[in-house]
Amino acid sequence: xxxxxxxxxxxxxxxxxxxxxxxxxxxxxxxxxxxxxxxxxxxxxxxxxxxxxxxxxxxxxxxxxxxxxxxxxxxxxxxxxxxxxxxxxxxxxxxxxxxxxxxxxxxxxxxxxxxxxxxxxxxxxxxxxxxxxxxxxxxxxxxxxxxxxxxxxxxxxxxxxxxxxxxxxxxxxxxxxxxxxxxxxxxxxxxxxxxxxxxxxxxxxxxxxxxxxxxxxxxxxxxxxxxxxxxxxxxxxxxxxxxxxxxxxxxxxxxxxxxxxxxxxxxxxxxxxxxxxxxxxxxxxxxxxxxxxxxxxxxxxxxxxxxxxxxxxxxxxxxxxxxxxxxxxxxxxxxxxxxxxxxxxxxxxxxxxxxxxxxxxxxxxxxxxxxxxxxxxxxxxxxxxxxxxxxxxxxxxxxxxxxx
Amino acid sequence: xxxxxxxxxxxxxxxxxxxxxxxxxxxxxxxxxxxxxxxxxxxxxxxxxxxxxxxxxxxxxxxxxxxxxxxxxxxxxxxxxxxxxxxxxxxxxxxxxxxxxxxxxxxxxxxxxxxxxxxxxxxxxxxxxxxxxxxxxxxxxxxxxxxxx
Numbered sequence: 001x002x003x004x005x006x007x008x009x010x011x012x013x014x015x016x017x018x019x020x021x022x023x024x025x026x027x028x029x030x031x032x033x034x035x036x037x038x039x040x041x042x043x044x045x046x047x048x049x050x051x052x053x054x055x056x057x058x059x060x061x062x063x064x065x066x067x068x069x070x071x072x073x074x075x076x077x078x079x080x081x082x083x084x085x086x087x088x089x090x091x092x093x094x095x096x097x098x099x100x101x102x103x104x105x106x107x108x109x110x111x112x113x114x115x116x117x118x119x120x121x122x123x124x125x126x127x128x129x130x131x132x133x134x135x136x137x138x139x140x141x142x143x144x145x146x147x148x149x150x151x152x153x154x155x156x157x158x159x160x161x162x163x164x165x166x167x168x169x170x171x172x173x174x175x176x177x178x179x180x181x182x183x184x185x186x187x188x189x190x191x192x193x194x195x196x197x198x199x200x201x202x203x204x205x206x207x208x209x210x211x212x213x214x215x216x217x218x219x220x221x222x223x224x225x226x227x228x229x230x231x232x233x234x235x236x237x238x239x240x241x242x243x244x245x246x247x248x249x250x251x252x253x254x255x256x257x258x259x260x261x262x263x264x265x266x267x268x269x270x271x272x273x274x275x276x277x278x279x280x281x282x283x284x285x286x287x288x289x290x291x292x293x294x295x296x297x298x299x300x301x302x303x304x305x306x307x308x309x310x311x312x313x314x315x316x317x318x319x320x321x322x323x324x325x326x327x328x329x330x331x332x333x334x335x336x337x338x339x340x341x342x343x344x345x346x347x348x349x350x351x352x353x354x355x356x357x358x359x360x361x362x363x364x365x366x367x368x369x370x371x372x373x374x375x376x377x378x379x380x381x382x383x384x385x386x387x388x389x390x391x392x393x394x395x396x397x398x399x400x401x402x403x404x
Numbered sequence: 405x406x407x408x409x410x411x412x413x414x415x416x417x418x419x420x421x422x423x424x425x426x427x428x429x430x431x432x433x434x435x436x437x438x439x440x441x442x443x444x445x446x447x448x449x450x451x452x453x454x455x456x457x458x459x460x461x462x463x464x465x466x467x468x469x470x471x472x473x474x475x476x477x478x479x480x481x482x483x484x485x486x487x488x489x490x491x492x493x494x495x496x497x498x499x500x501x502x503x504x505x506x507x508x509x510x511x512x513x514x515x516x517x518x519x520x521x522x523x524x525x526x527x528x529x530x531x532x533x534x535x536x537x538x539x540x541x542x543x544x545x546x547x548x549x550x551x552x553x
Contacts, residue, residue, distance in 0.1 A: 089489055091520040126435075126472050127483070127519050129532040159435055162471030164517060178430030178458075180469040239489045239522035246523045279488075316489060316522070330488050334517055340469075 002264045004225055006233050007209050008249050009100045017100055018137040020144070027216030028106045032147060035110045035215050043114040044070060047211060049219045051231040056082060056204030057281070057311045059230075059300060062211070065201065068191035069115040072199035077117040079153075080176070080195070080202040081108045083124040083135070084160050084167040087282035088334065089314035092235035093205040095247035097124075097131045100209070101138035105155075107208025109142065110215060112153045115201050120153050123172055125160045132159060164338040168382050169202045171340070182342045183382035206235055206313075226252035227299050234298060234310065240317035241275075243267030254298045256288070260317060271319030278318065281311020283331050284387035286394040287324065307394065328392050329357050335388040346385025349376040353389065366396060409447050415440075416451035425457050430466055434473065443478040471516070479512035482543065483529040486515040489522035498526050501540050511547055 005011070015021035023029040035043055048063030069077060081104060085093040096104060105122070112120050122139075124132050139155055142148040148155050158176055160166050166175045170184035173195050194200020203211075210232055214222045223231040230252040239245045242260055244267040250259060260266040260278070269275045277287045286308035288296070296302045303309055318327065336350040349372055356365050356372075373389035380386045419440055423433045433456060434444075441448055444467045453460040467473045475481050484502060486495045502513045511530075521527035524536035533546050 085520055086518065088487060088518045089522050090518075091522055094520050125520070126470075127516075127529050127534070130534055158431065160470070161431065161435065161438075161473050162516070163469060175431060176428060178427040178466065179462075180465050182469075237522065239525070240492060318492075322492070327488055330491065334487065338517065 002262065003248050004233050004251055005249055006213055006225065007096060007100075007103065007206065007235060008247070017098070018102065018134060018141050020141055022100070023102055023106075023141065023145070026100065026103065028102050028212055029145070031212050031215035032106050032109065032145075035113055040070060040114045040116065043110065043215075046214065046219060047114070050210075050214045050222045051229075052207065052210050052214065052222075053230060054204060055206035055210065055234065055313070057087070057309075059310070062203070062207055065191060065203075066111065066114050068189075069199045069201040072192040074192075074198045076119070076196070076198045077115050078195045078198060078200040079108055079112045079115065079117045079120040080169075080172065080200060081105070081120065081122045081205060081208055082167060082169065082172060082202055083122060083128070083131075083205050084172060085128070085205070085312075086125055086164045086167050087312040087314060088331070089237060089239050089279065089316040090282055090312040091237045091239075092247045092313055094128060094131055095237075096205055096209055096235065097128075097135055101131075101134050102141065103209040103212045104205045105135070105138050105142060105208075106147075107211035108155075108203070109147050109153055110211055111201055111203060111208065115199070117201065118153060120155045121158050121176055121195075122155060123158045123160060123166075123176065125166075126162055132157065163340075164334075165340045165382070165384055168384065171382070172202065173200065180340070182340045183384075185381055229301060230299050234313055236298070236313045236315050238266050238315050238317065240278075241269055241271040241319040241322075242317045243270050250298060252299045253302075256293045256296045256298055256303075259298065259315060260293070266317070269317065269319055272321050274320040276318045276320040276322055277324060279316040279327065279391060280308055280314070282314045283334050284383070284390045285309075285311050285314065285316075287391060289398065307397070324395060325357070325362050328362060328395065329354070331391055332357050332388075335384065339384060339388075343379070343381040343385060345376045345379040346381070346388065349380070349385060350388050353392065362392075362395065369396065409450075412445075412447045413451045413454065416448060417455050420452070420455050423456075425455065427456070427458060430456060430458060430463070434463075434467060438473055438475075441478065442480060443475045444473060475512070477512055479510050480531070480547075482506065482511050482513050482547070483516040483519070484513060484538070485517070485519040485521070485525070485527045485529075487518040489518070490526040493525040495526040498528075498538060498540070502543060505540055505544070509547075 052062040053059040166181035171181040175181035190200045226232045332354045339346045339350045341347045453463045519527045528535040528538040
C-alpha cells in the first residue's frame, strides 16, 4: 500500500486550486449542496458516524465537538478554522491550503451550517502570506457561489503576527478578539464559551478538509481507508534526513517505517544513511528509536505503547550524526522563547530546562528535570507548558539509548 | 518630536480610515500600521490607541506580544529560520553570511522559529515572500525585487 490521495488532489488534476471548476472536479460543490439540504442534527450524526478525529493534534472526536457547540445555549455561534500552523516540523496545512484550499474552506462552511454559525474566521499565521492570498482567492470563489457573504456565512481572514502560542485554541480566540494571545483557563471550553463568550467551534484545516470529503461521499466510503479506531487518512510532514522530504497522505494504520523508507514516500535515510531517531508530532512530540519505528504503525493505539502520539503529523528524521542532546537544547530554547509568560510553571519551567541542559547536559540532573516536568504538567494553564518536557522525557525514559 | 506627533497621528488615522473602531479589529489595524512604519514607536502606538479608542497600555500589550511586530530599529526584517530542521541544513551559516551582506543596508537579519518550510530547508521570510532552499543569492534577489515593487 502506497500513498492514498484523498485530502490531496490527484496529481493529474488540471483545474486551478481556487477555481469553480475545482469545486466540481473534487466533489466539493456536491458536498455543499448535499449539506444545505440536511438538518443540522443529521449532519452531526454523519460526522459522528464517520469517526473523524481532530487532526490538529488532540484527536478529539469531531462529531462530538460539533454536537457540544450545537447544543450549547447562547445566541451567536462561531466557527474558526485554525490555520496558525506553527508546530515545529509541521507544514501539512500549508500544503493543503496551497494545493486544494477549497476543501478545508467548504468544510468550514459545512461546520457553520451544522452548528448554526453565521460568522466564521480563518486564522492563518503571519508567515504564510502566499497561502493567505490563496485562501482569499478561494473565499472569493465561494462568495461567487453564494455560500460566503452576508446572506450565508460571513468569513473573515485573520493574520497572526508571529506567536506559536496563538495556535492554542483559547489563545487564538483572544487573538481574534484583539487581545494578547494568552490561553484561557479551561473549563469553560470554547464549545460553550468561546469568542465573546459564545459557543465556538475551532477546527484544524485538515479536519475540515476531511469533513468535506465525507459529505462529497458517504460514511462507508470514508471508512474504507484507515483503521476501525481511526478511519481516514493522515497528512504527515516528513523532513530532515530523508531522500524525499514533503507532505504525504497515508491511511491510519500505515507502517511508520514505510513512511520513511518507501521509495514513493520518504525514500530512505540520507546523511550518514543510518537512522538514529525520529521526533514524532512536533516540538512537544516523542522521540522514537529505529526499533520502535519498526514496531509501530501510524495510529494512536500502536504509538501509545511507546507513549507517543501522532500530534500534528510531523515526522522529523535524524541520522546518526545528530546529537539528540543538541535537538533537546533547540527544543528547550523554542519553548522558552514561545512561552507566553502568563503562568509561572511554564514561564519559569521552560527557562529552567534551558539552564539545566546548558549547565550539565541531559543526565546531570535527571531527578530535578523529572520533578520540574511533573510540576509543569500539573500546573501549566495550557498545552505548551504541560507538554514542553515531553520530548525530553521520552529520551530520559530510555536510559540505554545511544545518541543523547 | 512635538512637531512630528500630530503628523503621525494624522497619518495613522488615514491608514486606519476603513477599519471599524472595534476591539476585534485591533490586530488587523496593527498589521496595516506596521506594514507602513515597520515598527511601533510610542507615538504610533498612541495614535492607534486614540483611533481605536483602546487604552495605550492595552495596544502596547498586544504589539509587544507578537514576534513579527518586534522590530525596534525599523529596518526591513529578514527572518531566517534557525530551528531544528533548518539548522541541520546550514541555517546558522546562512545567518552569518546574511548578516555580513546586510551590514550597512536597510535590511535586518533576524533568527526565527520554524517557518513551516522544513521540506525545503533552510527557509527565510521577507516582506510577503517565503524563500525556500534559501541561499544568499536567492535572498539578495528577493530583497531587490521587494525594493523595486
